[in-house]
Amino acid sequence: MFSTQLIAGSAFAQNGSKPEPLVIQDQGSFAVGGSVATTPGTYNNNAPSAEGQSLHGDHAYVFYQVPEKPKPLPIVMLHGAYQSARSWETTPDGREGFQNLFLRRGYSTYLVDQPRRGRAGNSTVATTIEPTPYDQLFFDQFRIGKWPDYFDNVQFDRDPEALDQFFRSVTPNTGPFDANVIATSMSALFDRIGNGILFTHSQAGGPGWLTAIKNPNVKGIVALEPGSGFIFPEGEVPADMPSAAGTLKGEAVSAADFEKLTRLPIVVYYGDNFPTEPTTERGQDNWRVRLAMAKLWVDTVNKHGGDATLVHLPEIGIKGGTHFLISDLNNVEIADQVSKFLADKKLD
Amino acid sequence: MFSTQLIAGSAFAQNGSKPEPLVIQDQGSFAVGGSVATTPGTYNNNAPSAEGQSLHGDHAYVFYQVPEKPKPLPIVMLHGAYQSARSWETTPDGREGFQNLFLRRGYSTYLVDQPRRGRAGNSTVATTIEPTPYDQLFFDQFRIGKWPDYFDNVQFDRDPEALDQFFRSVTPNTGPFDANVIATSMSALFDRIGNGILFTHSQAGGPGWLTAIKNPNVKGIVALEPGSGFIFPEGEVPADMPSAAGTLKGEAVSAADFEKLTRLPIVVYYGDNFPTEPTTERGQDNWRVRLAMAKLWVDTVNKHGGDATLVHLPEIGIKGGTHFLISDLNNVEIADQVSKFLADKKLD
Numbered sequence: 102m103f104s105t106q107l108i109a110g111s112a113f114a115q116n117g118s119k120p121e122p123l124v125i126q127d128q129g130s131f132a133v134g135g136s137v138a139t140t141p142g143t144y145n146n147n148a149p150s151a152e153g154q155s156l157h158g159d160h161a162y163v164f165y166q167v168p169e170k171p172k173p174l175p176i177v178m179l180h181g182a183y184q185s186a187r188s189w190e191t192t193p194d195g196r197e198g199f200q201n202l203f204l205r206r207g208y209s210t211y212l213v214d215q216p217r218r219g220r221a222g223n224s225t226v227a228t229t230i231e232p233t234p235y236d237q238l239f240f241d242q243f244r245i246g247k248w249p250d251y252f253d254n255v256q257f258d259r260d261p262e263a264l265d266q267f268f269r270s271v272t273p274n275t276g277p278f279d280a281n282v283i284a285t286s287m288s289a290l291f292d293r294i295g296n297g298i299l300f301t302h303s304q305a306g307g308p309g310w311l312t313a314i315k316n317p318n319v320k321g322i323v324a325l326e327p328g329s330g331f332i333f334p335e336g337e338v339p340a341d342m343p344s345a346a347g348t349l350k351g352e353a354v355s356a357a358d359f360e361k362l363t364r365l366p367i368v369v370y371y372g373d374n375f376p377t378e379p380t381t382e383r384g385q386d387n388w389r390v391r392l393a394m395a396k397l398w399v400d401t402v403n404k405h406g407g408d409a410t411l412v413h414l415p416e417i418g419i420k421g422g423t424h425f426l427i428s429d430l431n432n433v434e435i436a437d438q439v440s441k442f443l444a445d446k447k448l449d
Numbered sequence: 450m451f452s453t454q455l456i457a458g459s460a461f462a463q464n465g466s467k468p469e470p471l472v473i474q475d476q477g478s479f480a481v482g483g484s485v486a487t488t489p490g491t492y493n494n495n496a497p498s499a500e501g502q503s504l505h506g507d508h509a510y511v512f513y514q515v516p517e518k519p520k521p522l523p524i525v526m527l528h529g530a531y532q533s534a535r536s537w538e539t540t541p542d543g544r545e546g547f548q549n550l551f552l553r554r555g556y557s558t559y560l561v562d563q564p565r566r567g568r569a570g571n572s573t574v575a576t577t578i579e580p581t582p583y584d585q586l587f588f589d590q591f592r593i594g595k596w597p598d599y600f601d602n603v604q605f606d607r608d609p610e611a612l613d614q615f616f617r618s619v620t621p622n623t624g625p626f627d628a629n630v631i632a633t634s635m636s637a638l639f640d641r642i643g644n645g646i647l648f649t650h651s652q653a654g655g656p657g658w659l660t661a662i663k664n665p666n667v668k669g670i671v672a673l674e675p676g677s678g679f680i681f682p683e684g685e686v687p688a689d690m691p692s693a694a695g696t697l698k699g700e701a702v703s704a705a706d707f708e709k710l711t712r713l714p715i716v717v718y719y720g721d722n723f724p725t726e727p728t729t730e731r732g733q734d735n736w737r738v739r740l741a742m743a744k745l746w747v748d749t750v751n752k753h754g755g756d757a758t759l760v761h762l763p764e765i766g767i768k769g770g771t772h773f774l775i776s777d778l779n780n781v782e783i784a785d786q787v788s789k790f791l792a793d794k795k796l797d
Contacts, residue, residue, distance in 0.1 A: 122517055125471040128549065129539035132617030144585045146595055147693060147731045154582035157616035162535065169470055185568040187510065191477035201476065219568045220533040222578075222620030229577045230570075230623050234502035237492045247494055268505035269480035272570030273623055275578055345495060383495045 120197065123204055128166040133293055134286025135160025135216065138225040158223035158276070161286040162186075162214040168204050174298050174320060174448055175209035177290060181303025181328065182278075183239075183271045185219030186212035188302055192428035193267040194258035199300070199427045202436045211294065215283045215308070217276035224276025236268050241384025242346070243424035244374050252374050254421035256429035267425075278304075280330055284311035291318040298448055300439075302427060303328045307352075314354070314361045321448045322367045323439050325426050328391055331398045334359040334405070339397050345380065346387035349394055363407030366446040369395055370438070372422020372429070373415045388424075408446075412438065468545065471552055475515040481641055482634025483508025483564065486573040506571035506624070509634040510534075510562040516552050522646050522668060522796055523557035525638060529651025529676065530626075531583075531619045533567030534560035536650055540776035541615040542606035547648070547775045550784045559642065563631045563656070565624035572624025584616050589732025590694070591772035592722050600722050602769035604777035615773075626652075628678055632659035639666040646796055648787075650775060651676045655700075662702070662709045669796045670715045671787050673774050676739055679746045682707040682753070687745050693728065694735035697742055711755030714794040717743055718786070720770020720777070721763045736772075756794075760786065 136159045142152025164186060165175075178199060180188040189199045189212055200210055214221040217228075237248040245267075246252045251259060257267075287308060291297060298321045301309035307330015313319040331351050333339065338351040376382065376389045395411055402409040414422050419434060426435045443449045484507045490500030512534060513523075526547060528536040537547045537560055548558055565572040585596040593615075594600045599607060605615075635656060639645060646669045649657035655678015661667040679699050681687065686699040724730065724737045743759055750757040762770050767782060774783045791797040 120475075123473040123476065125473055127468075128471065129543075129545070130535055131539060131543075132614055135617060138580060138582065140582045144596060146585075146589050147729050149586045149589075149731070151582050154586065155584045155616075156580050156582040157584060157613065157619070158580060160617050162617075164538070185570075187478055187568050190512070191479060195477075195479075197477070214568070219570065220535050220562070220620055221617075222533075222567065222570075222623070223580070223617070224578065225580050227577070227579050229575070230572065231575050232486060232504050232506060232571070232573050232624075234486065234488045234499050234504040236503040236505060237494075238497045238502065241494050241497075248492060265505065266480055268503075269483060269508050269510075269569075269571065271505070272568055275570070275621055275623060276580075381495050383497070 120205070123201065124169045126167045126169050126171070128164075130162065130164045132160040132162055132221065134289035136225055156223065156225060158225040159216045159282050159286070160221055160223070161216055161283070161290060162219065162221035163211050163290060165209065165211045166204055167209045168207060170207070171209045172207045172449055174296055175211055175294055176203055176298045176300055177211040177213060177287070177294070178300045179213050179215060179287065179302070179305040179309060181305050183273065184302070185214045185272050187270050188425070189427060192432060193270070194260060194263040194430070196432070198432065199436060202433065206440060211290065211297070213287070213290070215305070216286050217274055217278070217282070219272055222275040226276045228274060228276050230273045230275070235271070239268070239271070242387055244372065244384060244388065245423050247382065247384065252421065254373065255423060256421040256431050257423055258430060280308045280311055283308040284315055287312040288315040291316040296320050298323065298443065301325065301327065303424065304330070306330055307332070310362060313365060314358045317364070319365060321365055321443065321446055323442065324367065324369045326371055326424050327369060327395060331394045332359065333398065333401055337401060339394065342390035342394055344386045344390040345383045349390045351394060360405060362402055363405050365408070366448070367402065367407070367409040368442045369399060369409070369411045370426060370435070371395070371411070371413050372424065372426050373420050468553070471549065472517045473514050474517050474519070476513065478510065478512045480508040480510055480569065482637035484573055504571065504573060506573040507564045507630050507634070508569055508571070509564055509631070509638060510567065510569035511559050511638060513557065513559045514552055515557045516555060518555065519557045520555045520797055522644055523559055523642055524551055524646045524648055525559040525561060525635070525642070526648045527561050527563060527635065527650070527653040527657060529653050531621065532650070533562045533620050535618050536773070537775060540780060541618070542608060542611040542778070544780070546780065547784060550781065554788060559638065559645070561635070561638070563653070564634050565622055565626070565630070567620055570623040574624045576622060576624050578621050578623070583619070587616070587619070590735055592720065592732060592736065593771050595730065595732065600769065602721065603771060604769040604779050605771055606778060628656045628659055631656040632663055635660040636663040639664040644668050646671065646791065649673065649675065651772065652678070654678055655680070658710060661713060662706045665712070667713060669713055669791065669794055671790065672715065672717045674719055674772050675717060675743060679742045680707065681746070681749055685749055687742065690738035690742055692734040692738040693731045697738045699742060708753060710750055711753050713756070714796070715750065715755070715757040716790045717747060717757070717759045718774060718783070719743070719759070719761050720772065720774050721768050
């Protein structure tokens with residue numbers, strides 16, 4: 102059903118046919134952060150109503166694994182829009198994702214379902230979930246191709262089963278998306294685990310910056326295709342960036358908060374098939390402005406004394422990347438780039 | 450923050466202070482089963498609407514781990530109402546749950562988020578999620594005690610942090626609960642993995658029986674506190690059972706389908722603090738009728754030539770069990786009971 106692929110590297114069996122076993126010192130899950138909503142009144146055990154009852158919600162759910170002799174800094178992985186921690190697990194075509202790859206490289210991993218998503222579904226705010234058909238839009242917007250055609254160089258397995266698995270990784274919000282609610286729980290996670298590295302994918306970019314502002318235990322950020330939530334110091338927010346997919350806006354934070362982003366190394370990666378000029382191709386044009394905004398953002402961090410790097414992967418010869426670099430056919434090559442960054446910044 | 454507890458057993462380090470590492474030959478996740486809803490029309494890549502788009506939903510999400518030299522039959526674990534696969538992971542007070550306990554005993558584990566729950570959130574049917582305050586009702590109904598008092602003998606840690614974690618394991622439906630949708634995806638899972646053992650908790654009891662009817666690869670069922678979906682052959686459905694928590698009804702299936710439940714060993718466990726006579730205590734009375742219905746159900750399976758056993762744990766000296774036997778303070782003792790059943794039935 103799934104293709105298999107040989108992966109080079111010392112962590113794998115020398116015969117190349119199968120990865121070596123993972124040795125896991127400890128694994129488990131917990132909720133972290135969140136709030137409690139209480140309804141006034143007196144609870145009646147034998148005729149219960151809302152009165153006097155409470156609801157625990159808005160927490161994150163975390164599944165962690167600690168390998169033998171772990172490196173000092175664990176990696177926290179935060180998924181993007183319409184996704185859960187599942188993003189970091191097995192790839193759509195059945196290979197190992199960043200969860201296993203970084204366990205094999207000696208890091209403890211903490212995979213998060215953000216508040217109001219996945220297993221952290223309890224929300225203190227109501228929502229309605231409509232079964233919205235988005236498969237074709239996602240195919241375009243996540244730069245797999247222009248539906249129904251794949252990009253020629255795309256790092257996505259063309260077996261229909263891979264696309265089926267990819268579409269089924271989608272899971273809805275169970276309450277309104279709120280970057281501050283997410284960052285608050287993420288900060289509580291870093292309070293619990295201490296110093297660590299934060300990997301963010303896509304929409305998690307914004308909550309990721311906010312988490313680092315809230316908590317100095319965030320010692321480095323690896324942002325994979327951040328898509329929104331670019332924050333600038335008040336007075337330095339760039340002009341709006343219109344695109345065929347809507348207008349991207351920068352957001353203002355205080356100068357004092359922004360300065361906190363200058364105290365840790367940050368790397369931002371983007372994949373392939375970005376247009377260089379405005380185009381009517383909606384799925385691709387969406388990313389033209391995000392890359393442009395990210396470049397301004399990195400420049401602003403560095404202008405304020407920070408250490409941010411943007412890597413547009415095709416420029417270093419890594420072609421065909423979709424929005425899901427973490428599960429692309431060359432995700433080991435992407436992980437190698439990340440490992441090199443972590444080594445360069447002494448985060449390994 | 451969490452209490453630690455020494456656990457006896459050969460799988461643990463002899464100094465008793467810490468479990469031995471888990472050696473995991475393979476781990477990952479996938480979606481299984483489900484459907485595709487398609488909206489008529491033609492998709493317009495650059496002005497997308499619902500037209501011509503599809504939605505993948507109603508699948509289950511599965512996280513699996515394979516230990517070294519696994520026993521022949523893997524264990525599939527299906528959670529109950531308001532829960533996800535998180536039920537089987539770390540206990541509310543921070544000890545190992547059934548996931549780790551049965552990995553240590555040599556079983557491959559497949560932890561499921563059922564369709565329209567947790568990471569399998571995409572539903573082809575709409576729903577509204579209201580932030581309903583249920584904490585106190587759950588405390589009563591899951592037989593931790595009578596809010597705010599714990600039962601004297603209860604196997605639940607009284608550290609407030611444990612209760613906080615327990616409440617945060619709750620996660621809502623993201624579409625209507627549908628036992629057949631669940632059983633269809635569960636059957637697809639057994640098609641994929643082959644022969645296996647099914648553990649069900651609470652509301653999963655009903656979908657569990659339906660899965661075994663659909664798929665002969667289910668070689669044994671361990672039902673922990675099944676709470677609904679008791680199915681009987683047409684003409685043998687027992688009378689309704691009223692209780693202070695509502696009326697429990699048996700459900701009819703064809704004689705031919707029911708016979709399929711007689712071809713595999715089944716064990717049903719219930720915990721403690723069940724009333725023996727009708728009572729106005731809602732949380733407890735809910736379980737009086739469920740235990741009574743389960744006894745009739747087991748008798749009916751056996752009358753038709755099956756091999757079903759009901760174990761009311763206090764009768765064998767195991768006291769204080771909540772509705773969540775799998776994460777109670779004595780969950781290792783519960784796991785021992787399950788292991789003995791699996792050995793007796795040559796499922797190990």
